[in-house]
Amino acid sequence: MSNPVQGKGMDVLDSQEQVRFETLVLPHLDAAFNLARWLLRSRADAEDAAQEALLRAYRFFHGFHGGDARAWLLQIVRNTCYSWLDKNRRVKDMTEFNEEVHGLPSPSPETLAIAGNDRERLSEALKSLPPRYREVIVLRELEGCSYKEIASITAIPIGTVMSTLSRARRQLQLALGNGAAQEATHGM
Amino acid sequence: MACERADTLVHGYFDNELDALRAAEFQAHLEQCSECVVTLDALESLRSTINVAQPYEKMSASFRKTILADLNVKGATIMSTPAATTNWRWLAIAAAFLLLLYGGWRAASLNRGDSRETLMASKIVDAHLRSLQPGHLEDVISTDQHTVKPWFEGKLDFAPPVRDFTERGFALQGGRLDVVDNRTVAALVYARRKHVVNVFVWPTSEKDAAPRAGSIQGYQWIDWRKQGMEFYAVSDAAAPDLDQLQRLFSN
Numbered sequence: 001m002s003n004p005v006q007g008k009g010m011d012v013l014d015s016q017e018q019v020r021f022e023t024l025v026l027p028h029l030d031a032a033f034n035l036a037r038w039l040l041r042s043r044a045d046a047e048d049a050a051q052e053a054l055l056r057a058y059r060f061f062h063g064f065h066g067g068d069a070r071a072w073l074l075q076i077v078r079n080t081c082y083s084w085l086d087k088n089r090r091v092k093d094m095t096e097f098n099e100e101v102h103g104l105p106s107p108s109p110e111t112l113a114i115a116g117n118d119r120e121r122l123s124e125a126l127k128s129l130p131p132r133y134r135e136v137i138v139l140r141e142l143e144g145c146s147y148k149e150i151a152s153i154t155a156i157p158i159g160t161v162m163s164t165l166s167r168a169r170r171q172l173q174l175a176l177g178n179g180a181a182q183e184a185t186h187g188m
Numbered sequence: 189m190a191c192e193r194a195d196t197l198v199h200g201y202f203d204n205e206l207d208a209l210r211a212a213e214f215q216a217h218l219e220q221c222s223e224c225v226v227t228l229d230a231l232e233s234l235r236s237t238i239n240v241a242q243p244y245e246k247m248s249a250s251f252r253k254t255i256l257a258d259l260n261v262k263g264a265t266i267m268s269t270p271a272a273t274t275n276w277r278w279l280a281i282a283a284a285f286l287l288l289l290y291g292g293w294r295a296a297s298l299n300r301g302d303s304r305e306t307l308m309a310s311k312i313v314d315a316h317l318r319s320l321q322p323g324h325l326e327d328v329i330s331t332d333q334h335t336v337k338p339w340f341e342g343k344l345d346f347a348p349p350v351r352d353f354t355e356r357g358f359a360l361q362g363g364r365l366d367v368v369d370n371r372t373v374a375a376l377v378y379a380r381r382k383h384v385v386n387v388f389v390w391p392t393s394e395k396d397a398a399p400r401a402g403s404i405q406g407y408q409w410i411d412w413r414k415q416g417m418e419f420y421a422v423s424d425a426a427a428p429d430l431d432q433l434q435r436l437f438s439n
Contacts, residue, residue, distance in 0.1 A: 012260060013260070018260060019281075021259070022259075022261060026256075026259075026261070029247060029252065029255065030244075030246050030247060033245060033246065034244055034245045034246070037245040038243075038245065043245075046245075047247075047251050050247075050255070051255060051258065054258065054259060055258060055259075058258075058259050058260075118237070118240050118241040119241040119242060122237060122238060122241035123241070123243060126243065137238075140203065141235060141238050142238070142243060144401075144427055144428060144431070146205065147200075147203065147205045162196050162197075162199050162200050162205070163195070163196050165199050165203070166195055166196050166199045169199070169231065169234060172234065173230060176234075176237065
């Protein structure tokens with residue numbers, strides 16, 4: 001695995017800060033990976049981005065003065081993933097789309113019907129959402145974040161978290177193919 | 189036809205993010221608005237779909253090792269959640285550092301609080317596991333809260349709030365007496381899809397507290413205090429399911 005950040009000049013926390021880092025941040029490694037995994041839709045990309053984000057968190061840890069460590073870490077992960085997406089979008093525009101690397105485009109109903117099991121069905125539907133909807137679903141439903149935490153991680157104003165979630169969920173319901181009733185009563 | 193609350197407020201209600209006043213208003217609104225009821229049901233079924241699919245993606249063991257080495261973590265065997273598996277040696281070193289370097293009482297009391305909470309949760313999970321032994325789950329088997337509630341009378345010195353939430357996906361199965369932390373408590377049993385949920389209830393003199401949750405050995409627990417009662421719900425159902433049950437109890 002390539003490691004663009006760590007090098008000889010890598011900061012090392014003193015033992016007190018190292019303990020604080022391990023106590024506060026390490027419990028959220030899976031949360032970091034899970035968010036990266038869903039934002040980037042590929043395990044390999046997610047590993048690279050999670051690694052980059054964690055090294056960044058490590059390096060800037062002295063700037064974290066308490067509060068919600070998970071939200072702080074996930075914010076870094078999210079920013080790293082968005083830079084990643086921006087960078088790759090430019091590359092992707094010029095190259096052939098590679099399913100293996102970049103995940104799948106929006107699934108057709110046929111794809112969904114073929115994707116038999118629940119996990120695959122949900123996974124395809126979730127992947128078809130734009131990242132800004134996908135992340136609020138992941139943060140709320142998988143990570144159990146409060147609206148306040150979602151706001152601080154995603155930089156969405158707290159007042160619009162609810163409506164963003166509303167749109168994200170409706171789109172997910174539609175992608176899952178059981179939101180037809182919703183669509184009929186609410187325009188998107 | 190289109191209710192604008194079905195677009196937004198229903199989500200805040202579903203996520204337990206409305207303040208008490210707005211939640212009560214919305215609750216009243218639900219009585220009259222079938223559209224919001226339908227939307228709420230759809231949200232619950234969406235959440236079930238997500239829970240059943242178990243989409244949470246964990247790091248591979250080898251990647252975790254790489255990361256821990258990157259982060260200068262010694263003896264890199266630390267697990268993802270501190271409650272799930274505890275590396276005592278690491279904890280001891282961490283505690284020693286905290287005690288020494290923070291000069292004390294503050295970090296120490298924080299630690300004590302955490303471990304007491306974890307200890308209580310592990311006792312609750314033990315009680316849950318005991319209850320799953322054949323014949324141990326219910327002493328009174330009934331899906332009717334008006335049968336279960338009187339059953340507790342005379343057996344306890346308090347009246348546990350027995351409520352059936354079948355229509356919201358938590359069907360009351362019955363109740364029993366249990367002993368947790370040397371105290372006799374009421375245990376209410378619910379079925380959540382294929383999962384058994386135990387809700388342990390006992391009186392407390394401490395003031396109301398917002399829910400705290402965690403997981404031990406794959407069992408989720410959630411703890412809250414309301415109106416002089418301590419509640420601990422535990423299950424192998426997904427964490428959001430327990431959040432939802434907690435909300436149902438609190439409404």
